[in-house]
Amino acid sequence: GENVEQHPSTLSVQEGDSAVIKCTYSDSASNYFPWYKQELGKGPQLIIDIRSNVGEKKDQRIAVTLNKTAKHFSLHITETQPEDSAVYFCAGAGGTSYGKLTFGQGTILTVHP
Amino acid sequence: EAQVTQNPRYLITVTGKKLTVTCSQNMNHEYMSWYRQDPGLGLRQIYYSMNVEVTDKGDVPEGYKVSRKEKRNFPLILESPSPNQTSLYFCASSLGGWEKNIQYFGAGTRLSVL
Numbered sequence: 001g002e003n004v005e006q007h008p009s010t011l012s013v014q015e016g017d018s019a020v021i022k023c024t025y026s027d028s029a030s031n032y033f034p035w036y037k038q039e040l041g042k043g044p045q046l047i048i049d050i051r052s053n054v055g056e057k058k059d060q061r062i063a064v065t066l067n068k069t070a071k072h073f074s075l076h077i078t079e080t081q082p083e084d085s086a087v088y089f090c091a092g093a094g095g096t097s098y099g100k101l102t103f104g105q106g107t108i109l110t111v112h113p
Numbered sequence: 114e115a116q117v118t119q120n121p122r123y124l125i126t127v128t129g130k131k132l133t134v135t136c137s138q139n140m141n142h143e144y145m146s147w148y149r150q151d152p153g154l155g156l157r158q159i160y161y162s163m164n165v166e167v168t169d170k171g172d173v174p175e176g177y178k179v180s181r182k183e184k185r186n187f188p189l190i191l192e193s194p195s196p197n198q199t200s201l202y203f204c205a206s207s208l209g210g211w212e213k214n215i216q217y218f219g220a221g222t223r224l225s226v227l
Binding site: 001 | 215
């Protein structure tokens, strides 16, 4: 089945800096890669996703890039703000594990004012 | 308001005492799923359901049961809970398969098994 590895496990940045979180996946047939943000005491919420036929997707201050050849994808947050502080999860789906969504281990992002 | 509702939010129980965590969604979604969240391990899928009476194992199904008798409900059953099932549990739903649709999560159920 699919295996998703996420790094780093913790990330601390100053307000206004950029933050990058990276994930690798094992199933070359996976075709959908969402990113979720989990705030304290809440369930994860989708913030951006990318499909395997696209190399990059941007939504205001967040962007995701996908390298199918290397089987890795990354989340980029620019001009970080304290409210960006949360746990971020990457995930992979589709391919040979239809119906299953496999998550990475999570990254605790802290943005210092 | 569109939402996924889990109950209870917090639960403390003892080893071997059967319990059920309920999950209900009001969005007429076909797909529903249960995850457990543990530090350093992320979210791991326990069971998922693609429609009424259709369920399948996720990555960590041992010790859990589910049923999908109605479209809106997807309860998680622990027949004989053990301390290693102490965790934070999330129910989620989506209109269709994960690769095509946004998945909505409940607020979570924190379970402690003594």
